[in-house]
Every structure is written in C-alpha cells, then in structure tokens.
Amino acid sequence: MEKIIEESKQGESLVLDYKPENTKKLFIESYGCAMNFSDSEIVASILSSNGYNTTQILEEADLVLVNTCSIRDKAEQTIRKRLEKYNAVKRTNPKMKVGVLGCMAERLKSQFLEEEKIVDLVVGPDAYKDLPNLLAEVEEGRDAINVILSKDETYGDISPVRLNSNGVSAFVSITRGCDNMCTFCVVPFTRGRERSREPQSIMKEIQDLWDKGFKEITLLGQNVDSYLWYGGGLKKDFINASEMQKATAVDFDQLLEMAAVGFPKMRIRFSTSNPQDMHESVLHVIAKHSNICNHIHLPVQSGSNRILKEMNRLHTREQYMTLIDKIRTIIPDCSVTQDLISGFPTETEEDHQDTLSLMEYVKYSFGYMYAYSERPGTLAERKMKDDVPETIKSRRLQEIVDAQRKYSAIRTQEFVGQTVEVLVEKVSKKSENDWSGRNSQSIVVVFPKENYKIGDFVNVKITSCTSGTLIGEALGLSEMN
Structure with a gap:
C-alpha cells in the first residue's frame, strides 16, 4: 500500500519506436504503481532487442503481456477480466502467447499456469532478463515460469525504453524490494528483500535522460530513504560488510546530493518515503538545493498507535508528528502527501478519530486513500479477521476523503498571489x-x-x-x- 496508484494510467498500453528489422509484435499493458510502469519500460527494452515491435492493436499481437499489481483487490479483478479478453482473442489467433509479469505473477503462478491454464508464461519482477529464454520455451510448446526473487537484480545495466512518455519527466528506479513487513502489504513477498542499485549506473541513466531532453526525474523505490549501496547485495546484510565497504557506502541523502549537484538544471523528485527511514540529513539536502522539489510523499496509513502496531508500522503517531515538525522547520514551503487506510482489522471509532485528528495536525496537500481490502499472502490475511463491516469502512473512508478535500483547498489557497x-x-x-x-x-x-x-x-x-x-x-x- 506504500505504492501510488494513478487511476488515469491503469491499463495503459505501451508503444516504442518502430524497428524495421523486428518481425514480431508485442502488446503490453501495465497496472499498479509507478514501479510497474517503470518495469514495463525495462521489459520493452529487452524485447525490442529480441525482435519485437510494440502494437496497440491487441488482435495483431504475437505476444501479450500484462504487468500486474497485488496491492488492491480491484486491480486483481481488472487483470482477471483482461486475461479473459486476451484468451477470447487467442481463440481466433492461436499463435498468440499470453504472459503475466510482476507482483500478481509471483503470487498466483501455479493458479494461472496449471489450474486455470489462462497464460503461457509467468515472469516475476526479478526475472525479466530471462524473458528471451522463457519465450523460447513457450515456442517449443512448454509452459514457462520464472518467479525466483533475486538478492542482487536491480536492472542497473538495462537502459529502459521510455514508453508513452511526455519526453519531460521520467522515473529512475534506485531500489527494489522492501524489508518492512507491514501486515497489509504483499510487496516483500512479491518483490523480495531490499537491495539498492549502483550509484554510477543511476547517474549514467540520469545523464542519458538529460541528453535526450528530459527536465525532471523521480528517484523511485518501494522505500527510497533506505537506499544503501555498499557494493551490492541485500540491505539486511550490510552488517556483514567489510570496514572498507561501510566507509565508502552511499546512502540516500548522498545519492540525492549527487543527483542535485550533477544535474543542476534537472528537477528532482523521489518516492516513496517511509517515516522511520527518513532522516533529518535528507531534509537538509532538499532545503539546500533548489532543483530538488519541496514535496515529500510520507505514507502514514493510520493516526492510531494501536492500529499502527497492528499494521507493523515501525513508527508511532508521535514520531510521525515530530518528523512533520522537522519538515515544516527545515523546509517551510514543503508539501506533504499521504497514504491512508480506513477499516483495518479491529479499527474502532476512536482509532478512526485519531486518524482524522492527525490529518488536522498535518493538513496534507493531497493523498491516496483506500478502504482496507484483504490481500492474499499478507500477514493480515493469515492472522487477522477482516472484521470491520464494509458500510463502516466506506463511511470512514468518505470522512477521510472529505477531510482531505478541505485541507487540499487550504493548501492550494496558500499559493494565491504567489x-x-x-x-x-x-x-x-x-x-x-x-x-x-x-x-x-x-x-x-x-x-x-x-x-x-x-x-x-x-x-x-x-x-x-x-x-x-x-x-x-x-x-x-x-x-x-
């Protein structure tokens, strides 16, 4: 749920420059967060080098891929409907192959391939480089699957093809995976543990974007603030690093400064931040460089300490408010945005009021607000009863949305005359x-x-x-x- 879902982009099919030497056609759709759309660019780049041009006409495709999200039930239901549509087309075009990529692929691999037989190919988030091999398996009439999660795959050596881009702003992925075991979230199980990308490969990608005329980048990760490069490997293994590795390690505030200084005419954003991992040093880097945007997306999920504990969030309400105070002091004109969940298991009216009072304290500029939906494979699904009635969830969500609308109006009004x-x-x-x-x-x-x-x-x-x-x-x- 630490992932921003842009509704207007859901189901976008991607198009790259036509290569006359490529003879096959790829139709690729993306659902979910910015990470998924960024991953689709990596997939398109790999397949462009392996004989595929993109098409937006489903019926003429040789290969249909859907990049999936497991964050919300709505996304899964949408993807199931799309798979039904693909298979209906496939009945008239039997040469067409259908594959599922991303988080949902990792979680539902056997169901899709063996039980329901609705796809030919299942590829997890760390296995995209294996796509040419997997497609060769499919061509020979075998189902193909690779959902192995990697300790070190960051796709740092793949130059993503920018798809359906405005040519102005682009995502640059800096971390993959997540170590925070929030009970509502499936990401650690679908994208693996946290690992960071080599800083010079990030700078090289930004340079490439600058050379192509891009003016803005967003440094992207499930949890960008915990970025830590010490030579490769999982973040959790940093404690075993050599003294030299520890002395020369690069963390997020250093990476952010490198980007800001290296590209002074490039506007820099980042997403998503986790409250317990955002250090004051990052705030000072933002304040110091005018080309780093004064906006922090800081998901809180609930204003109740009891619910935060149930969610296994590693911050309290008070710690979050202290961080907000620091942001307001160090970067006075910084906008702060939120993710919030209504109706998490056992949530009481008092817990809900705590959320509303936290919103009153922060007065967020805008936010992403959801009613809780149980995600298969999460700790909450395994160990907690989804016991808040849908009517109450909906009513609480509406109150959160109404409050946010009020605070958004206050925040935009502040700019009138500026x-x-x-x-x-x-x-x-x-x-x-x-x-x-x-x-x-x-x-x-x-x-x-x-x-x-x-x-x-x-x-x-x-x-x-x-x-x-x-x-x-x-x-x-x-x-x-």
Whole structure:
C-alpha cells in the first residue's frame, strides 16, 4: 500500500519506436504503481532487442503481456477480466502467447499456469532478463515460469525504453524490494528483500535522460530513504560488510546530493518515503538545493498507535508528528502527501478519530486513500479477521476523503498571489488553450499557452485556485531553462 496508484494510467498500453528489422509484435499493458510502469519500460527494452515491435492493436499481437499489481483487490479483478479478453482473442489467433509479469505473477503462478491454464508464461519482477529464454520455451510448446526473487537484480545495466512518455519527466528506479513487513502489504513477498542499485549506473541513466531532453526525474523505490549501496547485495546484510565497504557506502541523502549537484538544471523528485527511514540529513539536502522539489510523499496509513502496531508500522503517531515538525522547520514551503487506510482489522471509532485528528495536525496537500481490502499472502490475511463491516469502512473512508478535500483547498489557497515555477508537461485537460504542469510542491498549475512549450520552466503568478489546481498567468521563463 506504500505504492501510488494513478487511476488515469491503469491499463495503459505501451508503444516504442518502430524497428524495421523486428518481425514480431508485442502488446503490453501495465497496472499498479509507478514501479510497474517503470518495469514495463525495462521489459520493452529487452524485447525490442529480441525482435519485437510494440502494437496497440491487441488482435495483431504475437505476444501479450500484462504487468500486474497485488496491492488492491480491484486491480486483481481488472487483470482477471483482461486475461479473459486476451484468451477470447487467442481463440481466433492461436499463435498468440499470453504472459503475466510482476507482483500478481509471483503470487498466483501455479493458479494461472496449471489450474486455470489462462497464460503461457509467468515472469516475476526479478526475472525479466530471462524473458528471451522463457519465450523460447513457450515456442517449443512448454509452459514457462520464472518467479525466483533475486538478492542482487536491480536492472542497473538495462537502459529502459521510455514508453508513452511526455519526453519531460521520467522515473529512475534506485531500489527494489522492501524489508518492512507491514501486515497489509504483499510487496516483500512479491518483490523480495531490499537491495539498492549502483550509484554510477543511476547517474549514467540520469545523464542519458538529460541528453535526450528530459527536465525532471523521480528517484523511485518501494522505500527510497533506505537506499544503501555498499557494493551490492541485500540491505539486511550490510552488517556483514567489510570496514572498507561501510566507509565508502552511499546512502540516500548522498545519492540525492549527487543527483542535485550533477544535474543542476534537472528537477528532482523521489518516492516513496517511509517515516522511520527518513532522516533529518535528507531534509537538509532538499532545503539546500533548489532543483530538488519541496514535496515529500510520507505514507502514514493510520493516526492510531494501536492500529499502527497492528499494521507493523515501525513508527508511532508521535514520531510521525515530530518528523512533520522537522519538515515544516527545515523546509517551510514543503508539501506533504499521504497514504491512508480506513477499516483495518479491529479499527474502532476512536482509532478512526485519531486518524482524522492527525490529518488536522498535518493538513496534507493531497493523498491516496483506500478502504482496507484483504490481500492474499499478507500477514493480515493469515492472522487477522477482516472484521470491520464494509458500510463502516466506506463511511470512514468518505470522512477521510472529505477531510482531505478541505485541507487540499487550504493548501492550494496558500499559493494565491504567489509566483511559482512550473514545468510545462502537457495541454490542460479542460482547455486546448492552456498548459498544465506542476510546481515544486507537485500541485497542478494551469495557465494560458502564449508562446511557451512543453519542457519549459515558467514563472507563473497564481491568481485563483480550486481544491486541487492552481490557476495563473505566465510572467516569463525561470532560471532553470
């Protein structure tokens, strides 16, 4: 649940540049968080080098892949419906092969392949380099599966193909896996234990993006703050590292500084942070460098200490509030966003009120809010009864959403009359005559196009707002150009 699910991107099919020498067609759809969309770019890069062009026409594909998410029941149900659709097409095109990638693949491998027989190929998050071998197995009429979780696979040597990109902003994966055993989350079981990517391979990827004209990167991981490179291997094995490895290790604040100093005209974001792993040193790096965005996504999940303990969150309400105070002191104009779950097992009305009072204290800029849904394979599913009635979950979720809407309006209103720097990303959804982009705090800003173009950094005077969008007029290009 530490994963941001962008509803507008769900089910996006990806397209890369056409290579005339490639003779086969790949249709790939992605569901879930940014990590999944980033992984699809890696898969597309591997298959592009193995004879596949992408297509957005399902019926003409030789290979159909769906990159999956196990975070919410809704995502699983959607993917099952898509698999039914693929198989209906496959009946008219028997040469078509269907494969499942990602978290759901790892968890439901035998069910998909052996029991339901709805796929030819199952590939876990650490096995994408094995895809050409697995496809050869399928071509010879055998089911193919590789869901082995790796201690060191970070795909640092694969240059991802940027798919359906606006050419302006890109994700750069810096860690894989997670060591936090939150009871509601399946990630440690589907993506394995935490390991970090070699810093120079990260810097090389950022350089490549800069050379291609990208203006913004998001350093990405299940838990970016616990980034730790000491020569490779799992983070939990750092205690066994040599003295030299420990002395030369790179942690997240150092990596963030390397990126900010190395690319002063590149805007830098990161996601997702875990409260117990975010150290004050990171806040000082953000405050020091103007090209690091003043936005921290800091999932809290609940405002109740009792529920936080049940969730196996490694922070208390008080520790979280202390961290918020530090953020407000060190980076006064930083926006903070949240993930929250309503109706976790045993949650009482008092626990729910604790969540609402925490929201009142922080006044988040925006957030991702869900009613609890039991995920197979998690500790909560194995050991806790899902005992909060759906009607109560829904009512509590609505109260959380209503509160967030109120705080979002307060936070956007604070910008009226200010001048903010906006990176132009796309045409506004509401008007062809306006550009849309985000300010440093990750709030959407809309302003008249005039002579500006996508990829420009523009100073915009904010004249009005809605609860989620700032509206303004351009004053000119900023110094970031």
